[in-house]
Amino acid sequence: MSKALPIVVAAVLGGAALIPIYYATQNPATPKAVTSLSKDASNIEKISYAFGHEVGSQTPPELDMAAFKVGLDAGHAREPLAYTEEELQAAYQAFQQELMDKQNKEAEQVSQSSTQFLTENKAKAGVITTASGLQYSVQQEGTGKQPNAESIVKVHYTGKLVDGKVFDSSVERGEPVEFQLNQVIPGWTEGLQLMKEGGKTTFYIPANLGYGENGVPGTIPPNSTLIFDVELLEVK
Known part of the structure; x- marks a missing residue:
């Protein structure tokens, strides 16, 4: 196997470990086209489906599925790679740069x-607005601790972008x-201290008091202002 391929695959898949399912036979049957499986599928069909699902669930959304399937079939047939190690490394580096440029542009737009x-x-x-830049509006004054x-x-709470x-x-x-x-984002640490039990407040938290330039991958974009509707139920 090419030395470059595991590096490229691991990088594109984020280093995710795949379930080590292995199946081999001395006389493999001619593969048939399968678009869906029934409950009474054979054992190897179920195992094959599970392996494909595991791999597919860990692929990035940018992946070209048509090319992926071509590579999957070629690998299963033990065909040699269609590209050299140098070509794969160059493609990976260019792809990474494209992703970084896209992420930087999106982060700037969000900011x-x-x-x-x-x-x-x-x-x-x-x-x-507080001295830190935290903004809030009281929806219901609390009367407790x-x-x-x-x-x-x-x-x-409910958190929104x-x-x-x-x-x-x-x-x-x-x-x-x-x-x-003192174990949560700074906007919460500061904001909740302005409340009393039974109170309801909406907080508008700048990125520097939230998740900053990193955000939360897949959930909160970098540089995001966060809006939280919070009800303080109890102070322990």
Whole structure:
């Protein structure tokens, strides 16, 4: 096997480990076209499906599935690689650069939209801005205990991006969460200390008080302003 291929595959797949399923036979049958499997599929069909599903689930969205299937068939047939190690390394490096350029462009766009959002939001009635840049508006004043940075709190929350997309919600899960205030993002550490039990507040958290330039891959883009509707249920 080419030395370059494992490097390229591991890099494109993010280094994910695949389930080590292996099957071999001295007299392989002629493969048949399969588009779906029934419940009474043969054992090898089920195993083959599981292996294909495992590989497919770990492929990046940018992958060209038509080319992937050609390579899969060629590898299964033990055919030699169609490209040299040098060609594969060059393609991988160029692909990585394309991804980086795309991510940088998207991060810049998110940063600009976040800045514009915070500027416009700051001028709205009822929105308060702290010295750190955290913005918040009180929906319901609390009357109970007020936490400090060391407190363990129980809250319900819904987290959204500035475009309104919900990325996380304890409300939707139907189960509040508990955590110590000094172990979460700075915007939460600061913001929850402004609340009292029973209170409901909407926080507008700049990226530097949230997940910053890294974001959360697949969930929160880099440089994102976050909007959290928070209900403080209890201060432990």
